[in-house]
Amino acid sequence: MFIKRSELQAMRRQMAEQAMVIDDITSVTKRLQSGPYGNPYFTYSGAVIELARKYEGTSQWGVLQTGNIIDIRAAFIIGQGISVFPKDKKEDPAVNEMAFIEDFMRFNDLDREMAQEFAKEAEIEGRWLGVFSWDAQAKMVTLRVRSWTSTQYTVVTDPQDYAWFTKILYKDPDGADQVINEGDFVYATFSGRVHQPYQPLPKVAKCLAQIENLDKALWDWREINRLFASPVPHVECANKEDARYMDDAVNGKDKDGRPARNWKTKKLFIHTGKFEYSLPGDAGVKSLENEIVTNAKMISGTTGVPVHFLGLPELMSGRGTIGTGLMQLVSLSTSKERAIWIGTYEQIIAKAMAIYNSKMGLDQKSKEKQLDPEKLKVTIPFISDDTWGRIKDVWLPMYLADSVSLQTFLSQIPGIDVEDELQHIADQKQANMAPFKSNLAKPAAGGGGEGESSTTGVNNAPAPPPVTGGQFPGTQRVPGQAPKGA
Numbered sequence: 001m002f003i004k005r006s007e008l009q010a011m012r013r014q015m016a017e018q019a020m021v022i023d024d025i026t027s028v029t030k031r032l033q034s035g036p037y038g039n040p041y042f043t044y045s046g047a048v049i050e051l052a053r054k055y056e057g058t059s060q061w062g063v064l065q066t067g068n069i070i071d072i073r074a075a076f077i078i079g080q081g082i083s084v085f086p087k088d089k090k091e092d093p094a095v096n097e098m099a100f101i102e103d104f105m106r107f108n109d110l111d112r113e114m115a116q117e118f119a120k121e122a123e124i125e126g127r128w129l130g131v132f133s134w135d136a137q138a139k140m141v142t143l144r145v146r147s148w149t150s151t152q153y154t155v156v157t158d159p160q161d162y163a164w165f166t167k168i169l170y171k172d173p174d175g176a177d178q179v180i181n182e183g184d185f186v187y188a189t190f191s192g193r194v195h196q197p198y199q200p201l202p203k204v205a206k207c208l209a210q211i212e213n214l215d216k217a218l219w220d221w222r223e224i225n226r227l228f229a230s231p232v233p234h235v236e237c238a239n240k241e242d243a244r245y246m247d248d249a250v251n252g253k254d255k256d257g258r259p260a261r262n263w264k265t266k267k268l269f270i271h272t273g274k275f276e277y278s279l280p281g282d283a284g285v286k287s288l289e290n291e292i293v294t295n296a297k298m299i300s301g302t303t304g305v306p307v308h309f310l311g312l313p314e315l316m317s318g319r320g321t322i323g324t325g326l327m328q329l330v331s332l333s334t335s336k337e338r339a340i341w342i343g344t345y346e347q348i349i350a351k352a353m354a355i356y357n358s359k360m361g362l363d364q365k366s367k368e369k370q371l372d373p374e375k376l377k378v379t380i381p382f383i384s385d386d387t388w389g390r391i392k393d394v395w396l397p398m399y400l401a402d403s404v405s406l407q408t409f410l411s412q413i414p415g416i417d418v419e420d421e422l423q424h425i426a427d428q429k430q431a432n433m434a435p436f437k438s439n440l441a442k443p444a445a446g447g448g449g450e451g452e453s454s455t456t457g458v459n460n461a462p463a464p465p466p467v468t469g470g471q472f473p474g475t476q477r478v479p480g481q482a483p484k485g486a
Contacts, residue, residue, distance in 0.1 A: 061216055065215060070124060071120065085377060110143075121147060127188065134359050204302075292312075
């Protein structure tokens with residue numbers, strides 16, 4: 001029986017991946033054996049693979065904490081989702097571009113959960129690679145994420161420009177070399193040094209040791225509770241004779257001479273020895289508690305995730321739990337990632353439109369008929385308690401005092417298209433005034449004839465109808481005139 005070439009290539013690829021993991025584990029083991037180290041993960045591949053294992057739930061320590069940290073950071077980074085709108089709606093509403101964006105985002109689930117999934121992948125690997133393809137049946141551009149932990153792809157840059165990513169190299173499941181050209185992918189890094197975009201260490205990976213130590217300390221605390229949750233009673237005796245006597249008194253013997261337990265918990269026990277329960281010392285438990293709190297603080301400071309998300313809400317002060325310090329911490333710790341994602345989605349839109357123009361033949365037509373990404377703007381709205389407090393306490397009073405315009409006030413609210421909202425307000429006002437304008441245009445009953453004065457016109461508005469007022473439904477009065485008997 002012969003092995004197929006494709007199967008042999010797959011086996012070789014799997015062996016190479018396993019060898020890389022073994023090398024990382026061997027390197028870590030040697031360093032740990034040679035002396036104490038605070039960071040056991042010295043390579044990008046070792047740290048990212050371990051971080052992925054923790055998130056997937058296949059690691060021994062830190063599964064709970066890592067999953068919470070990555071999910072929370074991804075949720076705060078993306079927030080309410082990606083928002084795309086025309087740069088200048090008055091000059092050019094970009095109708096075709098907005099229609100394409102709506103179809104593109106719906107087709108790739110970017111308006112739902114996929115944006116969060118992309119952010120999670122970037123938090124695990126410190127990088128993100130999106131690959132385009134063309135769905136001929138749907139006539140739409142598809143976007144799929146390519147994981148580094150699954151393919152170990154290589155990023156190739158221009159020799160003269162480290163920020164110009166020219167192609168992606170990787171091996172398929174059969175072991176064959178594959179190339180992704182520049183126009184078919186978008187690559188972004190979220191950590192590391194700017195001139196080294198190849199191995200960007202994720203922010204969470206920098207505190208893997210603290211995450212593991214926190215989980216181990218919790219386990220040690222659990223072991224103490226398991227061993228000492230049922231305290232062991234003991235009797236201290238002065239000598240061996242007293243010990244034998246106490247043993248007979250406690251256990252006793254039945255009629256056949258076999259030991260019989262004569263004493264149980266909650267039963268009166270009179271003896272000559274010193275009776276006590278074995279309990280753990282407070283020093284060890286206190287030390288574990290301090291270790292847990294310290295590691296939680298270090299993890300929170302590194303990742304920006306508040307400590308109460310790590311299971312320690314009692315560490316949050318009253319001021320922090322109300323939202324001011326909490327939301328400010330999360331906002332500041334994820335602001336860089338939001339800015340990077342905005343630029344990444346701008347690249348996604350630009351390359352997706354270029355592919356669509358090419359596949360649909362729009363690049364052969366005039367520029368006015370082509371999709372133009374320069375007409376659009378991408379934002380990630382982030383609304384926190386601080387934002388609403390600033391709007392309520394600062395901008396709303398200024399607007400009510402006529403110190404700022406409505407346009408300036410609306411521009412402070414994230415996620416609102418100011419020009420579109422102003423147009424909605426103007427349309428609503430016009431709709432509300434329509435009944436009054438129609439009444440002004442109608443001539444008065446019996447008026448307009450020869451020799452009769454008309455009650456309509458520019459300077460002759462119709463007399464207002466009688467107003468029903470007071471407690472009696474039948475009474476009527478003219479506006480501005482006091483009622484009879486007043």
